[in-house]
Amino acid sequence: MHDILKVLKFGMPYLSRYWFRFSLGVFLGILFGLSNATIISATTLIFNRLNASEQVHYPIAPRMSKLGARALKPPTTTDELTWSVQQYTDPAMDAINAWSEVWLPIAGRPITWLQIIGGIMLLPAITLLRGGLGYASSYFMAWTSRMVMIDLKNDVFHKLNSLSFDYHDKSTTGDHILRVNGDTGALYGCLSLGLSDLIKEPITLLTVFCTLWYIDWKLTIISTIFLPACVLPTILMGRKVRRIAKEGIRGGVMQADVLVQNFANFRIVKAFGLEARQEKLLDETVRFESRQGLRAIRQKEMLNPIIETFSSMGVGIVLVYVIWSGQTTGNLIGFLTGLGIFYGPLKKLAAIHMVFQQCSAGIDRLMEISRLKPTVVDAPDAKPLREFRDKIEFRDVSFGYSPETAAQMLEAGGALHGDPTIMVHKNLNFTIPKGSKVGIAGETGAGKTTLLNQLFRFYDVIGGSIELDGVDIRKYKLADLRSKMAIVTQDIQLFDTSIASNIAAGRPDCTHEEIVEAAKKASAHEFIMAQPNGYDTMIGERGSRLSGGQKQRVSIARAFIRDAPILVLDEATASLDSATEAEVQAAIDKLSENRTVVMVAHRLSTLRRCDKIIVIERGVIVEEGSFDELLSKGGFFAASAAKQGITAASVAMEKAESNGNGTVLEPQGATA
Ligand SMILES: Nc1ncnc2c1ncn2[C@@H]1O[C@H](COP(=O)(O)OP(=O)(O)O)[C@@H](O)[C@H]1O
Numbered sequence: 295m296h297d298i299l300k301v302l303k304f305g306m307p308y309l310s311r312y313w314f315r316f317s318l319g320v321f322l323g324i325l326f327g328l329s330n331a332t333i334i335s336a337t338t339l340i341f342n343r344l345n346a347s348e349q350v351h352y353p354i355a356p357r358m359s360k361l362g363a364r365a366l367k368p369p370t371t372t373d374e375l376t377w378s379v380q381q382y383t384d385p386a387m388d389a390i391n392a393w394s395e396v397w398l399p400i401a402g403r404p405i406t407w408l409q410i411i412g413g414i415m416l417l418p419a420i421t422l423l424r425g426g427l428g429y430a431s432s433y434f435m436a437w438t439s440r441m442v443m444i445d446l447k448n449d450v451f452h453k454l455n456s457l458s459f460d461y462h463d464k465s466t467t468g469d470h471i472l473r474v475n476g477d478t479g480a481l482y483g484c485l486s487l488g489l490s491d492l493i494k495e496p497i498t499l500l501t502v503f504c505t506l507w508y509i510d511w512k513l514t515i516i517s518t519i520f521l522p523a524c525v526l527p528t529i530l531m532g533r534k535v536r537r538i539a540k541e542g543i544r545g546g547v548m549q550a551d552v553l554v555q556n557f558a559n560f561r562i563v564k565a566f567g568l569e570a571r572q573e574k575l576l577d578e579t580v581r582f583e584s585r586q587g588l589r590a591i592r593q594k595e596m597l598n599p600i601i602e603t604f605s606s607m608g609v610g611i612v613l614v615y616v617i618w619s620g621q622t623t624g625n626l627i628g629f630l631t632g633l634g635i636f637y638g639p640l641k642k643l644a645a646i647h648m649v650f651q652q653c654s655a656g657i658d659r660l661m662e663i664s665r666l667k668p669t670v671v672d673a674p675d676a677k678p679l680r681e682f683r684d685k686i687e688f689r690d691v692s693f694g695y696s697p698e699t700a701a702q703m704l705e706a707g708g709a710l711h712g713d714p715t716i717m718v719h720k721n722l723n724f725t726i727p728k729g730s731k732v733g734i735a736g737e738t739g740a741g742k743t744t745l746l747n748q749l750f751r752f753y754d755v756i757g758g759s760i761e762l763d764g765v766d767i768r769k770y771k772l773a774d775l776r777s778k779m780a781i782v783t784q785d786i787q788l789f790d791t792s793i794a795s796n797i798a799a800g801r802p803d804c805t806h807e808e809i810v811e812a813a814k815k816a817s818a819h820e821f822i823m824a825q826p827n828g829y830d831t832m833i834g835e836r837g838s839r840l841s842g843g844q845k846q847r848v849s850i851a852r853a854f855i856r857d858a859p860i861l862v863l864d865e866a867t868a869s870l871d872s873a874t875e876a877e878v879q880a881a882i883d884k885l886s887e888n889r890t891v892v893m894v895a896h897r898l899s900t901l902r903r904c905d906k907i908i909v910i911e912r913g914v915i916v917e918e919g920s921f922d923e924l925l926s927k928g929g930f931f932a933a934s935a936a937k938q939g940i941t942a943a944s945v946a947m948e949k950a951e952s953n954g955n956g957t958v959l960e961p962q963g964a965t966a
């Protein structure tokens with residue numbers, strides 16, 4: 295019961311959006327439930343008319359008048375109850391009797407045409423009505439459930455998108471897929487299968503119970519005496535099913551993860567011959583999930599035989615009682631029909647209980663993420679950022695990937711470099727003036743990408759602040775802040791759509807002409823035109839059908855079309871071979887024109903055009919200056935540069951060469 299309420303409470307805000315059809319479904323469901331009583335009554339009515347020697351009129355329960363009965367014996371509570379019900383039912387019964395005289399044949403009397411038609415049509419007509427009501431009610435419920443599922447899927451996807459990296463760092467793609475598809479599907483199952491039954495069946499149960507009670511209350515008590523015995527196993531098994539369902543979902547997540555990982559790293563799977571290992575992994579997860587499925591089925595299927603056994607015990611008792619008390623055949627058949635209908639909904643209700651228990655494991659997961667809040671959000675009084683005017687300033691910026699630990703460490707004043715999981719940056723101070731190109735150098739793992747992550751507010755700083763035009767970036771609207779920036783990364787992320795749509799991702803409202811122009815600027819136009827479908831060529835998952843250099847040029851075109859004042863480059867050419875690198879670098883240089891550029895590079899030659907280079911070592915700035923200054927200083931930077939074959943002397947030599955060329959081309963240079 296608790297779980298049913300939980301599921302309903304979760305689903306109610308969604309259901310209420312479709313209140314009209316939902317209520318219609320509920321209403322028709324109630325009518326359906328009530329229509330079951332008609333079937334029992336009609337059966338009793340017909341069978342009683344077969345035997346003229348027996349009591350002909352419906353109902354079969356002895357009709358008592360209050361006065362008459364009182365004269366014989368003092369009334370019991372049950373008698374009182376029966377009387378008060380009869381007050382309302384008697385007029386109806388009289389009408390039914392009058393009607394049946396005309397429309398239903400009776401044994402031992404001549405039969406009319408109307409009675410032939412009535413006799414043939416009564417049960418089919420009632421059944422059709424009942425079936426129609428059940429159908430319409432189920433359809434409206436299913437429709438509502440579908441709509442709820444659509445909304446829910448969208449909401450879950452939106453929620454996952456809205457959550458920040460701290461959540462996404464901890465969860466897996468398989469888990470996301472299962473939340474959007476599996477867990478929402480669980481609610482759908484609950485609502486579409488369970489909800490209509492949850493309304494129809496209890497009403498059916500109640501109506502049938504009342505009708506049986508009306509026919510013979512003693513018999514009703516006797517035949518339903520085993521009812522409570524069905525409840526306990528239902529509850530116990532329900533709990534078990536729920537635990538199993540949780541495990542089943544875990545299995546589903548593992549399975550999705552194996553698949554996602556496999557195809558995301560397909561080249562490696564092939565190259566390292568990991569197919570067998572991956573297939574074994576999948577086999578294990580599939581088997582695990584199936585085992586849970588079977589365990590759940592064992593519980594669910596055990597329930598039916600238990601309920602059926604108790605119901606047949608009820609039937610046995612009815613038979614004995616009827617013979618002993620000398621009831622009419624009509625009564626007996628009506629009663630047995632009623633019992634048949636009675637235990638049907640009971641079985642269904644038990645099954646619904648199981649369905650809800652099973653769904654509730656999925657609902658738990660949905661509730662879990664609906665409670666999560668993104669950590670990086672707009673401040674309540676967030677300001678719009680219309681234009682980037684002056685500078686970006688890092689002021690005493692400290693950061694760690696586990697915010698609590700990092701904050702504690704910062705308070706304690708400890709310098710914790712060497713354990714980046716605790717603290718990655720400590721007290722970074724530097725300025726990026728508008729229009730300048732600032733390079734960030736440092737060994738891998740020094741915290742360069744982390745720095746860029748903070749600029750985009752993928753993570754918020756823990757100590758200090760990043761200011762843009764003198765205002766903390768946390769005070770701007772997040773969307774505005776990010777709209778001022780474009781990023782090109784080493785790990786190129788493209789969508790499996792056309793080239794054009796990948797470029798257009800930079801600014802969704804752009805025209806095809808703008809896309810082509812951006813591609814031309816990114817030196818991508820030629821290779822795109824050489825593709826089978828030009829700009830409409832599908833590039834495969836993560837751009838698998840393009841070479842590294844081509845992918846990078848598409849991503850540069852995407853940054854071009856964004857036309858953002860701040861360009862962020864994170865090792866954009868690091869994974870390219872030197873020939874391609876030169877081409878891509880030329881495109882990047884073009885993209886960098888008239889923009890503020892923050893450029894992270896491990897390969898230091900890339901940083902040569904920077905106005906200023908900041909060298910980070912274990913989370914602190916160890917050097918700062920121009921390329922030449924840093925080289926001649928002979929510190930960290932010079933040492934790393936030397937390892938890459940760059941020395942002050944080699945640079946001076948190259949410069950002299952290019953200056954030599956320059957004097958030929960530029961007469962001004964010669965006169966200077
Ligand atoms: N999402 C993350 N969660 C926890 N630690 C991270 C995360 N990303 C990076 N780190 C750690 O932070 C440190 C700096 O990483 P990063 O900024 O990527 O270095 P790089 O200078 O090579 O770009 C590394 O030690 C890395 O292990």
Ligand SMILES: [Mg+2]
Pocket residue numbers: 742743744864
């Ligand atoms: Mg990096």
